[in-house]
Amino acid sequence: MIKKEMMRIVSQEGIADDIFEITLEGSLVKEMHQPGQFVHLKITEGPEAFLRRPISIAKINKEMNQFTMIYRKDGLGTRLLSEKIVDQKVDVLGPLGNGFPVEEAQSGETALLVGGGIGVPPLYELSKRLVKKGVHVIHVLGFQTNSAVFYEEKFRELGSTYVATVDGSRGSKGFVTDVIKTEGLVFDTLYACGPTPMLKALEENYRGYNAYLSLEERMGCGIGACFACVCHVQNDSLGHAYKKVCSDGPVFKVGEVVL
Amino acid sequence: MIKKEMMRIVSQEGIADDIFEITLEGSLVKEMHQPGQFVHLKITEGPEAFLRRPISIAKINKEMNQFTMIYRKDGLGTRLLSEKIVDQKVDVLGPLGNGFPVEEAQSGETALLVGGGIGVPPLYELSKRLVKKGVHVIHVLGFQTNSAVFYEEKFRELGSTYVATVDGSRGSKGFVTDVIKTEGLVFDTLYACGPTPMLKALEENYRGYNAYLSLEERMGCGIGACFACVCHVQNDSLGHAYKKVCSDGPVFKVGEVVL
Amino acid sequence: MNRLHVELPGLSLKNPIMPASGCFGFGKEYAQFYDLNKLGAIMIKATTVEPRFGNPTPRVAETSSGMLNAIGLQNPGLQKVMTEELPWLDQYDVPIIANVAGSQIEDYVEVAREISKAPNVHAIELNISCPNVKTGGIAFGTVPEIAAELTKLVKQASSVPVYVKLSPNVTNIVEMAKAIERAGADGLTMINTLIGMRIDLKTGNPILSNKTGGLSGPAIKPIAIRMIYEVSQAVSIPVIGMGGVQSAEDVLEFFYAGASAVAVGTANFIDPFVCQTIIEELPRILDKHGFDHISECQGRSWKNYATTTYRGS
């Protein structure tokens, strides 16, 4: 069930250039079931940073009633979030959307998790769940540059992990798709989250596969009411079929919607 | 000189119903010379409580680089101010305006200081200055009700102090003007700050006297540039003479401007 | 006595609070948060004859104390609204105000005729003010004669009262309102969004793919208040006010300006519980300001209480 709660900041830490890891605590965590879901944050009480910000759930700790997000300080709202300190509260609406289907990967199979930039965080909880289930995971994580890399070690603890940077300052130089190709990675299920060009490249290469892509779109309500975040459905002859990224997604099966 | 400074909150305390005393620290205090001047506060950094708020200087402590204000939590801005805590900063523009002329009262003379509600605070620094100079001070302070009274003891330490409340729950029942009349108070100089009806009553009674009234008006700039806070000049046949409350006032000699 | 009860043409409202069109879908999403029966009414998303996809994304952008949207009247089309959305809403005892849009007069007339037949549609809201579509929409909302003509024809076709939604993007809103009143409208709803734009500093292009969008939220509240103040004095049909409402205090301000009911739009996105919260807080606000009934507040900013003792709209 979707809840709205003022959640307490348990920790907040810079973990890479302009990348922050924040952990919040509250009973809303009880509602979090699927990796790949997101929350919608109202960062200040007043009119500043007027709209909510969608941020993915990166880690869920049910015992402690805590969950973790990883975000990039970018515009106004994320800057204000990065200035918040422990024990302050954040207004959280969530969990929202449909996340990655863990049930699509079976024990003993191989899942390839591909993330780009701030698309990496939701893969962490996903990977933990898959590993727990006995799925063999491979991570391919793409970043701009060395100083933007985060969570490499944490992913490595869960399975083999390849890092690519655009400028080659860490891991291999190039894009995640290059890594998959050069390393000859094979898998049963693909999960991916990242910038649209990355998702498009993956769609191109793995259209027939059991692949799931998490989309990003500017949002109003975050719950399916305002029609801000719609995307077209593939092979829709009339052109008015749609899916809402916030409530039908953000994760879609490859080939389902137009990227 | 007028300065703009992010000043540190040294203390903040509720001292009566919805009445707060706040002390700020910073080098701007060096510029504060006259009792009755005010500062213009930007309470949040962002768009919330968009305009600055004018608040009088109630106490100046040059040695400590600190000054104190007393304000009523009323609308949005003062509510946000009341939520600020020690060590947070407030954006202060000041000191502004022309305060009470201390030089108008001579050693050995008697000054009557009349304040109503949140008009009381600037009289405190004034009274201290007058007492220091050897002026005999009498305070008449009007409040709505007992729970709204503040600083009575502090004023009493400086000189005889009469309190009136509208509902009679503390001191005498009625208005400050009633007190002056029934107590038969006499004085050489009158200083007053409070709601316009109070100032009007004083003007009526003491037009020919050496009396100084501090006015209140909604402000834009606070420095004389926007023409938001003008008042008419008395006996102005053409009708377009004006004084700005923010920069010509807030203190005017009785009879100078139209209340 | 229900202190919040308001009677308007076609609408018997248990309270004067309703979500604004386009900001509440067809209700389903918000039904997850609270019982929709609490609402005075629901203004559903604009409906057109045919299903529409609307504009390409991005469709929303943030502004200072507001947002821009360029949804472009996306909706499932008249038929699906009639057979799915309205029947679903019929489980609630809440009057529906159906927001009707189109590209040409015939479209409006057809949607109004059909949708007004739905048992739970108690009023039509004629959307002549959507700034986000190329044809129709705002054109009808800026020329008094065209607006009047459309109003007349829709009024003839509709079997329920017709409210016309005014655009604030006009030189003279009073003239528009009067022309629409003369044409037979039963009420007015106002204001729709103001046309605005934001440019992405990184790309240099407008953030919205439609370039311009409609500005809503607290930023436009003073404009809404001013227009309602002017229009409510110039016409004798009721005004449902909207534009930046976030709190019960805001509702009071709209009533003072001259509104007889109030719609809440963008605020639903910030706080999905906002309508419920406002409804719960209103009695406290009435107490605080010494009113027995919400209707006493209506038009208070321009009514002369010394000479008249007005009660109710």
Next chain:
Amino acid sequence: MNRLHVELPGLSLKNPIMPASGCFGFGKEYAQFYDLNKLGAIMIKATTVEPRFGNPTPRVAETSSGMLNAIGLQNPGLQKVMTEELPWLDQYDVPIIANVAGSQIEDYVEVAREISKAPNVHAIELNISCPNVKTGGIAFGTVPEIAAELTKLVKQASSVPVYVKLSPNVTNIVEMAKAIERAGADGLTMINTLIGMRIDLKTGNPILSNKTGGLSGPAIKPIAIRMIYEVSQAVSIPVIGMGGVQSAEDVLEFFYAGASAVAVGTANFIDPFVCQTIIEELPRILDKHGFDHISECQGRSWKNYATTTYRGS
């Protein structure tokens, strides 16, 4: 190369930043804070033939991300501006743009004729858009023919270039702009304030004694950007943009929309140093976005960089 230098009719600006009329008085107060020589220009308070007191107070009210003002064109009158204010400003090497207002055409013409003779007045800003006066002001700003007629006569009388200040309270701002361009205006300044109102919940009355006032500040920025975007593409005279500017980033957004210079109004009240700060920050913003010269940004949101290599306005 001065990266911020901009040439406009009558105005050779060391940088494109100037305080907006009515938000900077005649400069004296802000001279306490920084050296006015730093400014690109100064738009002085509206001047009328006779001294005016303006409206009763309260004259300002706060809104979400903005403010309302109803100063009512208070000013010391033409004579005093000529003999005191402008000579005082002459100590600075800053072009003055004289905001000219009036109740009837003759007033405008007279003020323009006289004030344009002052040696430091390099341009006239024709204020046909003040929402806070009963006669004149906004009436001239909403009917294209009347605006054009006034522009023509003022242009004849003035010995310096004439910029006309547009009101956003119109249905079709492009039509206004074109009529004014055809009438011979040398440039446009936009936008003036939007008409708004706030009601005091305690008294039930409008906060402003004038009831309505002009809305300014960040709340109106998206409306300003949209209007400048539309107008700058439709005319070939330059636009000086304003409306909610608070930062160097905002200046960039106005340039992208199509402005050739930018005025800062309300923000001066929040931060008296704001114009200086923006001027100091602009080069950094140009670096960040890869521009050598501010003029490269002008109209970027609608210019096709693939086919044209535009440099300067």
